[in-house]
Amino acid sequence: MSQEIDVALVNVTKKFGDLVAVDNVSFEVPKGSFFSILGPSGSGKTTLLRMIAGFEVPTSGDIYIGGQRVNDVPPNKRPCNMVFQRLALFPMMNVLDNVTFGLRRRGGMSKDEMERLAKDALARVGLQGLEKRKINQLSGGQQQRVALARSLVLEPTVLLLDEPLGSLDLKLRQSMKLELKHLQARTGTTFLYITHDQTIALAMSDTVAVINHGKIEQIAPPEELYRRPATHFVASFVGENNKLTDGRVIGFQQDDVVQVDIAGIPMVGRAGEELSVGDPVDLFIRPEMISLRLGKHENGILGKVSEINFDGSHSLVVVDLLDANRPVSVNVKIQHTEDAPDVHVGDTVTISWHWNAANAFHPVDQSHIEVEV
Amino acid sequence: MSASARRRGLWLLLLPMLLWIGLLFVLPHLKLFYLSFVDRRSGSFTLANYLYFFQSPLYRKIFVRTAVFSVLVTLLTLFVSFPIAFIITKVAGKRLKAMLLLAVILPYWVSELIQAFTWMVIFRESGVLSYVLQKIGLINHPIEFLYHDATIAVGLLYTSLLFMTIPIMNSLDTLDNSLIEAAYDLGGDFWSTMREIVIPHAAPGIMVGSIMVFMLNLGNYVTVTLLGGKNSLWFTEIIYNQFIVRFNQNLGSAFSVILLTFSVVFVWIVLKITKQDLSEAM
Numbered sequence: 001m002s003q004e005i006d007v008a009l010v011n012v013t014k015k016f017g018d019l020v021a022v023d024n025v026s027f028e029v030p031k032g033s034f035f036s037i038l039g040p041s042g043s044g045k046t047t048l049l050r051m052i053a054g055f056e057v058p059t060s061g062d063i064y065i066g067g068q069r070v071n072d073v074p075p076n077k078r079p080c081n082m083v084f085q086r087l088a089l090f091p092m093m094n095v096l097d098n099v100t101f102g103l104r105r106r107g108g109m110s111k112d113e114m115e116r117l118a119k120d121a122l123a124r125v126g127l128q129g130l131e132k133r134k135i136n137q138l139s140g141g142q143q144q145r146v147a148l149a150r151s152l153v154l155e156p157t158v159l160l161l162d163e164p165l166g167s168l169d170l171k172l173r174q175s176m177k178l179e180l181k182h183l184q185a186r187t188g189t190t191f192l193y194i195t196h197d198q199t200i201a202l203a204m205s206d207t208v209a210v211i212n213h214g215k216i217e218q219i220a221p222p223e224e225l226y227r228r229p230a231t232h233f234v235a236s237f238v239g240e241n242n243k244l245t246d247g248r249v250i251g252f253q254q255d256d257v258v259q260v261d262i263a264g265i266p267m268v269g270r271a272g273e274e275l276s277v278g279d280p281v282d283l284f285i286r287p288e289m290i291s292l293r294l295g296k297h298e299n300g301i302l303g304k305v306s307e308i309n310f311d312g313s314h315s316l317v318v319v320d321l322l323d324a325n326r327p328v329s330v331n332v333k334i335q336h337t338e339d340a341p342d343v344h345v346g347d348t349v350t351i352s353w354h355w356n357a358a359n360a361f362h363p364v365d366q367s368h369i370e371v372e373v
Numbered sequence: 374m375s376a377s378a379r380r381r382g383l384w385l386l387l388l389p390m391l392l393w394i395g396l397l398f399v400l401p402h403l404k405l406f407y408l409s410f411v412d413r414r415s416g417s418f419t420l421a422n423y424l425y426f427f428q429s430p431l432y433r434k435i436f437v438r439t440a441v442f443s444v445l446v447t448l449l450t451l452f453v454s455f456p457i458a459f460i461i462t463k464v465a466g467k468r469l470k471a472m473l474l475l476a477v478i479l480p481y482w483v484s485e486l487i488q489a490f491t492w493m494v495i496f497r498e499s500g501v502l503s504y505v506l507q508k509i510g511l512i513n514h515p516i517e518f519l520y521h522d523a524t525i526a527v528g529l530l531y532t533s534l535l536f537m538t539i540p541i542m543n544s545l546d547t548l549d550n551s552l553i554e555a556a557y558d559l560g561g562d563f564w565s566t567m568r569e570i571v572i573p574h575a576a577p578g579i580m581v582g583s584i585m586v587f588m589l590n591l592g593n594y595v596t597v598t599l600l601g602g603k604n605s606l607w608f609t610e611i612i613y614n615q616f617i618v619r620f621n622q623n624l625g626s627a628f629s630v631i632l633l634t635f636s637v638v639f640v641w642i643v644l645k646i647t648k649q650d651l652s653e654a655m
Binding site: 053054055074075076077081082084085086088089090091092101105106150151154 | 554
């Protein structure tokens with residue numbers, strides 16, 4: 001690869017007793033990119049980050065930062081800094097002392113020089129003039145920025161972020177999300193961000209690695225992750241999806257365009273993995289990719305509107321499939337544009353979708369996974 | 374329940390404590406204060422008891438010795454307790470933690486008197502320490518380890534270790550481990566993290582522990598007299614002698630008031646200097 005790699009993991013495994021927290025994980029983070037690790041709680045993402053920071057030692061495998069193997073390098077000597085989940089600002093110091101802490105440890109710099117660098121870093125995150133404040137006199141968003149400045153002032157090769165936006169309320173989280181992205185673009189520092197919040201991961205990242213049970217499920221840019229999930233887990237975890245279960249493969253239109261029988265109705269979709277005729281499958285369809293027409297039409301699936309949930313810019317229409325041999329309903333998202341169909345509960349409608357709006361996977365026992373829909 | 378009834382209930386609950394403090398602390402001290410200003414024979418008002426103390430070089434020296442020694446032993450206790458508290462709260466796993474905690478608490482299941490006797494068994498000329506040192510050939514004749522200042526220091530350290538360790542443990546418990554990790558992550562090492570993060574956070578606990586241990590040392594009688602013997606020269610011994618041996622309640626009272634006043638003023642000054650608030654520290 002011609003691109004410079006800032007962080008590389010090679011076959012990294014971490015066991016706690018019998019528990020395998022991280023299972024043979026490999027990936028590369030290109031220099032200057034915003035890389036997210038997305039996974040549900042307990043998926044091993046925090047352990048992964050702590051190994052990169054140096055707080056945990058891998059059971060096997062190698063970790064490289066800036067091309068150097070760092071397995072045996074203690075956290076205080078690694079060229080990476082971490083923004084902690086609960087920020088871990090030092091309450092016994094004021095803002096300026098928090099930001100200069102790392103510089104003071106590094107030494108070889110005059111006090112004025114340190115203060116100048118710290119003030120620069122604080123200005124970069126929009127906190128000029130608050131140098132003398134105590135930490136507990138700051139709002140949540142301001143503390144967030146101090147934590148960023150405290151790490152960025154050291155100009156790390158890579159900045160590790162442990163879900164630092166999780167504790168903020170929704171509005172603030174939205175604005176900090178954009179700010180973080182802009183900050184990353186401005187500084188050009190490599191960001192490695194871990195989160196369970198897919199909206200954050202999708203919106204900010206250049207690349208997202210989805211992790212589950214310690215294993216990487218897929219590494220891809222957000223759009224590809226969304227449109228072409230590689231596994232059953234990614235399809236159900238990332239974004240909203242209709243999950244139609246108990247299907248069976250009945251044939252192929254092309255190599256990876258599969259025909260699936262769901263409750264006696266033939267449907268099309270993309271084969272997300274290697275499938276053969278007769279295989280049991282689950283079919284995932286994005287609600288916003290389904291087109292809905294009023295009345296009965298050819299080339300579509302007939303249904304009856306049973307529920308409409310208004311949600312501002314769009315409505316979620318629940319359609320019960322009429323020809324199904326068991327109750328199956330599909331959620332359809334309609335944008336409130338001028339030519340949007342005027343649907344009411346009880347209407348007969350026809351729904352259809354392009355094959356690449358749906359993804360078929362072998363069913364997985366997921367009783368232990370909470371799927372956010 | 375009406376407000377007045379609730380208030381009455383509150384007072385009722387506080388009553389045992391108020392009686393305890395009033396009858397066993399305030400009243401005796403008022404009496405002590407009164408006696409210290411009374412002439413032993415005539416029963417009239419006098420400052421002679423206090424003048425006697427300030428004019429006697431021996432008593433002044435013993436007083437200063439007691440105070441300085443108490444401070445030094447308090448510092449020694451702090452240096453021994455802090456690592457113990459840190460290891461119990463931040464380093465040890467569950468099992469080791471329970472074991473260490475038990476090891477710290479266990480000595481307090483026996484009284485101070487028994488503890489002191491135990492030390493005597495170890496330190497006396499025919500005692501365990503002397504015997505072991507002879508056996509391994511470090512010394513060639515029995516040595517009396519009792520009746521030295523160092524022996525007193527060891528005894529005092531032992532009796533007050535818990536009172537330093539527990540408050541420090543309490544304050545270290547509230548220190549978020551991610552703060553320590555953050556300090557390391559930013560390039561800190563063991564000492565800088567201790568100096569800038571851990572110790573400032575534990576300061577209230579250190580303060581409470583030090584105040585308690587200092588008071589305990591200053592007012593100690595049993596350990597000091599048993600381990601120090603006639604050489605202990607502890608101020609509480611002087612007070613004891615005035616009350617019990619010389620039957621001079623008035624002079625003894627004056628000495629008591631001096632000791633009490635000193636310890637209160639000293640603690641107040643230390644709190645002022647270290648900018649700690651007692652209510653916050655407690």
